Amino acid sequence: MDLKPTKPLSGFIELTPTQQRCFDVCANRMQNVLRGAGYNRIDLPAIERAEVLTDKDNWDEIETQMFLFQKADTKMGLRYDGTVGLSRYVAGHLNSLVFPFRAYQFARNYRGERPQRGRYREFYQMDIDILGIENLSENYDAEIVATLLRVYDSISEYVGGVCVKIGNRRFWNAMFEYLEMDEKQCRDSFILIDKRDKIKDFQDALAEIIGNDKAQIIEDVFAKGYKTFDGKSEKLSQAIAEMDEFMGILKSMGINNAEIDVSIMRGHSYYTGIVFEFFSTKFPELPAIGGGGRYENLASKFSKTKIVGVGASVGISRLLVSLMDENKIDLSEFEKNIDVAVLVMGKQNVQYAMSIVSKLRDNGIIAVPYLDTDKKFKNQIEYADKIGARFSMIIGDDENQKQIVALKNMESGNQDALTLEDAIKNIKVK
Amino acid sequence: MDLKPTKPLSGFIELTPTQQRCFDVCANRMQNVLRGAGYNRIDLPAIERAEVLTDKDNWDEIETQMFLFQKADTKMGLRYDGTVGLSRYVAGHLNSLVFPFRAYQFARNYRGERPQRGRYREFYQMDIDILGIENLSENYDAEIVATLLRVYDSISEYVGGVCVKIGNRRFWNAMFEYLEMDEKQCRDSFILIDKRDKIKDFQDALAEIIGNDKAQIIEDVFAKGYKTFDGKSEKLSQAIAEMDEFMGILKSMGINNAEIDVSIMRGHSYYTGIVFEFFSTKFPELPAIGGGGRYENLASKFSKTKIVGVGASVGISRLLVSLMDENKIDLSEFEKNIDVAVLVMGKQNVQYAMSIVSKLRDNGIIAVPYLDTDKKFKNQIEYADKIGARFSMIIGDDENQKQIVALKNMESGNQDALTLEDAIKNIKVK
Numbered sequence: 001m002d003l004k005p006t007k008p009l010s011g012f013i014e015l016t017p018t019q020q021r022c023f024d025v026c027a028n029r030m031q032n033v034l035r036g037a038g039y040n041r042i043d044l045p046a047i048e049r050a051e052v053l054t055d056k057d058n059w060d061e062i063e064t065q066m067f068l069f070q071k072a073d074t075k076m077g078l079r080y081d082g083t084v085g086l087s088r089y090v091a092g093h094l095n096s097l098v099f100p101f102r103a104y105q106f107a108r109n110y111r112g113e114r115p116q117r118g119r120y121r122e123f124y125q126m127d128i129d130i131l132g133i134e135n136l137s138e139n140y141d142a143e144i145v146a147t148l149l150r151v152y153d154s155i156s157e158y159v160g161g162v163c164v165k166i167g168n169r170r171f172w173n174a175m176f177e178y179l180e181m182d183e184k185q186c187r188d189s190f191i192l193i194d195k196r197d198k199i200k201d202f203q204d205a206l207a208e209i210i211g212n213d214k215a216q217i218i219e220d221v222f223a224k225g226y227k228t229f230d231g232k233s234e235k236l237s238q239a240i241a242e243m244d245e246f247m248g249i250l251k252s253m254g255i256n257n258a259e260i261d262v263s264i265m266r267g268h269s270y271y272t273g274i275v276f277e278f279f280s281t282k283f284p285e286l287p288a289i290g291g292g293g294r295y296e297n298l299a300s301k302f303s304k305t306k307i308v309g310v311g312a313s314v315g316i317s318r319l320l321v322s323l324m325d326e327n328k329i330d331l332s333e334f335e336k337n338i339d340v341a342v343l344v345m346g347k348q349n350v351q352y353a354m355s356i357v358s359k360l361r362d363n364g365i366i367a368v369p370y371l372d373t374d375k376k377f378k379n380q381i382e383y384a385d386k387i388g389a390r391f392s393m394i395i396g397d398d399e400n401q402k403q404i405v406a407l408k409n410m411e412s413g414n415q416d417a418l419t420l421e422d423a424i425k426n427i428k429v430k
Numbered sequence: 431m432d433l434k435p436t437k438p439l440s441g442f443i444e445l446t447p448t449q450q451r452c453f454d455v456c457a458n459r460m461q462n463v464l465r466g467a468g469y470n471r472i473d474l475p476a477i478e479r480a481e482v483l484t485d486k487d488n489w490d491e492i493e494t495q496m497f498l499f500q501k502a503d504t505k506m507g508l509r510y511d512g513t514v515g516l517s518r519y520v521a522g523h524l525n526s527l528v529f530p531f532r533a534y535q536f537a538r539n540y541r542g543e544r545p546q547r548g549r550y551r552e553f554y555q556m557d558i559d560i561l562g563i564e565n566l567s568e569n570y571d572a573e574i575v576a577t578l579l580r581v582y583d584s585i586s587e588y589v590g591g592v593c594v595k596i597g598n599r600r601f602w603n604a605m606f607e608y609l610e611m612d613e614k615q616c617r618d619s620f621i622l623i624d625k626r627d628k629i630k631d632f633q634d635a636l637a638e639i640i641g642n643d644k645a646q647i648i649e650d651v652f653a654k655g656y657k658t659f660d661g662k663s664e665k666l667s668q669a670i671a672e673m674d675e676f677m678g679i680l681k682s683m684g685i686n687n688a689e690i691d692v693s694i695m696r697g698h699s700y701y702t703g704i705v706f707e708f709f710s711t712k713f714p715e716l717p718a719i720g721g722g723g724r725y726e727n728l729a730s731k732f733s734k735t736k737i738v739g740v741g742a743s744v745g746i747s748r749l750l751v752s753l754m755d756e757n758k759i760d761l762s763e764f765e766k767n768i769d770v771a772v773l774v775m776g777k778q779n780v781q782y783a784m785s786i787v788s789k790l791r792d793n794g795i796i797a798v799p800y801l802d803t804d805k806k807f808k809n810q811i812e813y814a815d816k817i818g819a820r821f822s823m824i825i826g827d828d829e830n831q832k833q834i835v836a837l838k839n840m841e842s843g844n845q846d847a848l849t850l851e852d853a854i855k856n857i858k859v860k
């Protein structure tokens with residue numbers, strides 16, 4: 001019989017136990033920050049009705065982006081982001097949720113596209129949102145950014161620091177209005193500004209759309225600073241004041257790694273105000289490692305109630321898994337996670353050894369017994385070494401009879417005959 | 431435009447924020463126990479190749495049990511249990527894992543069947559396994575049961591206590607051999623014994639298969655006890671000694687809620703030795719809430735290396751979600767999870783208020799600001815009440831000017847003007 005393949009499908013992630021421990025510690029810290037800021041975890045189904053996931057009918061096209069299937073008469077598929085499910089959930093629980101409602105998701109999403117380097121077909125993403133009915137103060141935009149900075153900070157010892165760049169869609173709307181641009185010009189200029197970093201002759205390209213004079217004025221935003229447009233129109237002044245207030249709140253919270261960068265646009269068309277992107281300062285070669293912004297009418301397809309919000313998402317797998325795969329995270333502290341290997345010499349000592357394992361665990365000590373009792377000492381100590389145990393505890397006839405333990409420090413090699421109480425004290429000193 | 435449906439698909443779970451907090455606390459505690467016993471978390475893809483999931487070619491039939499789909503030329507599907515993926519993973523990492531290898535999974539699995547009451551199509555299951563190459567001491571069987579009892583114990587304040595019943599496939603093999611039964615008789619008797627509780631005339635049904643005399647002898651196992659067969663054959667004595675040793679280890683670990691019940695069989699055909707099932711003592715109406723046993727050659731379809739193990743699974747959603755849905759878990763402690771609502775009177779006080787929010791969070795206090803600063807005090811305090819905050823902190827012009835805070839105990843209604851330091855002290859007293 002042919003053996004089946006042991007590799008996962010391409011684009012799917014499989015971590016080593018050591019990598020997984022790092023991932024889990026990071027995931028836990030990040031979520032603790034969100035719980036500490038009063039966010040409710042929402043754990044939504046991975047499968048949604050096809051009509052919830054998409055408005056399109058052209059399945060051939062959609063299938064390249066999504067995992068879709070049919071059970072009985074129902075077309076369904078795997079979620080591709082956190083927004084669709086959240087919209088449905090909030091619309092369905094309008095009466096039981098308290099608004100402004102704080103939600104976070106830490107969940108797997110799925111993309112049907114052919115996998116590329118660093119692009120996964122199954123990946124963890126963290127979504128955080130604050131939602132209001134009808135309206136929501138812009139002050140929350142600053143709070144969500146401050147909270148996310150704290151989230152990144154909680155794992156900075158592994159992934160390094162971050163900075164955040166803040167843009168404002170309303171600034172550009174005001175600018176385009178001030179320059180009396182038509183709808184097509186606005187749309188095309190928007191796309192150009194979004195890609196400004198990647199375009200060689202930005203100003204020339206812009207001039208082709210809106211003419212030299214106006215292109216020069218937009219270039220001035222970058223060359224002379226957006227603040228020089230204060231007073232040019234009421235809406236421009238308002239948008240600039242909005243950014244000032246935003247930065248003022250961050251400053252009051254002790255944050256100094258945030259800056260205004262009006263070239264930040266975020267592709268999604270649903271953003272309507274402040275937008276922001278997080279960048280790694282340790283790994284500047286990475287694209288944005290998270291971002292979000294203000295949106296209006298999140299759940300218009302599910303409810304007549306207008307739900308306004310500010311939200312952000314962090315590509316957890318994209319950040320952590322790719323860094324781990326490239327050996328850019330020091331995993332040494334995750335390699336050794338066992339305190340004691342309990343080695344048992346002879347089956348007559350199993351019960352005594354297991355009573356000790358139980359007491360070690362009662363004391364919060366990570367204890368792993370080696371229970372193939374007929375294996376030689378050499379093999380048993382090799383096991384203790386391989387699992388990275390800090391200590392091994394050797395239980396033989398002598399220890400059993402005297403009701404003591406032999407505690408061996410795996411680094412120094414020192415071995416002592418001790419009472420269990422004293423052994424526990426030794427183990428607890430890290 | 432018609433609005434889209436807001437309910438999840440039938441058979442899919444959606445918790446309230448309060449239920450989710452309870453679920454997460456339980457999930458965390460259970461996993462902490464496993465980490466404390468040296469288990470490695472393995473987080474496997476939800477999607478596997480179809481050939482990994484099944485040996486069958488009859489898709490119409492399989493589709494009623496699984497979620498299957500095709501992308502490009504590859505047939506794939508959603509995992510339905512933890513065993514298939516673990517087998518593949520272990521076979522693919524034989525050289526990098528240390529054996530005996532301890533693994534646990536806390537993951538979603540999927541079943542395609544039409545949903546029934548208490549049966550989910552997407553559900554969390556915890557799988558724990560200890561795996562050896564070629565062989566693995568039976569002592570680990572007892573250790574895994576002891577560890578699972580500790581897992582259940584960690585959430586007993588919510589779901590009550592459990593007990594575990596232990597059977598032994600080898601006892602019945604020895605018994606059938608002793609009774610000189612043929613293969614078909616063994617198979618049919620096995621099924622009968624597995625369903626003994628549900629069959630009215632167990633002994634008559636058994637007599638039809640193996641005759642009156644032998645049926646009487648098997649009935650004696652239950653009437654007089656399995657120990658009365660000690661000495662009847664070498665294999666029977668051996669199987670009984672095995673159970674004694676198993677119970678001896680549990681006793682040495684201080685466990686007194688375990689008992690031998692040889693009618694425990696577990697349906698799966700791949701078990702070969704000790705089998706066990708956990709039952710709720712608080713909710714005896716529930717079927718087994720977890721179970722497992724010893725198996726041989728886990729990964730024979732993926733590797734020529736023989737992988738022997740003992741494993742168990744716990745139906746997390748089946749246990750927690752169904753109890754929560756029936757209001758059988760007291761969720762009151764999960765309703766109030768916010769320490770302080772920070773209420774801001776006027777936008778001129780936002781920066782002062784946010785500097786306070788930041789400091790509260792630095793101190794591990796769960797603080798939620800209300801930032802629609804033009805809302806009346808009445809509305810703001812209503813919000814504090816609705817989110818279940820223990821305190822509200824009111825920040826107005828007076829507080830800002832004096833650099834103090836007004837702290838209101840939401841239960842007593844008492845309000846004090848305090849420095850932030852004193853307020854933090856008051857909040858930390860629970």
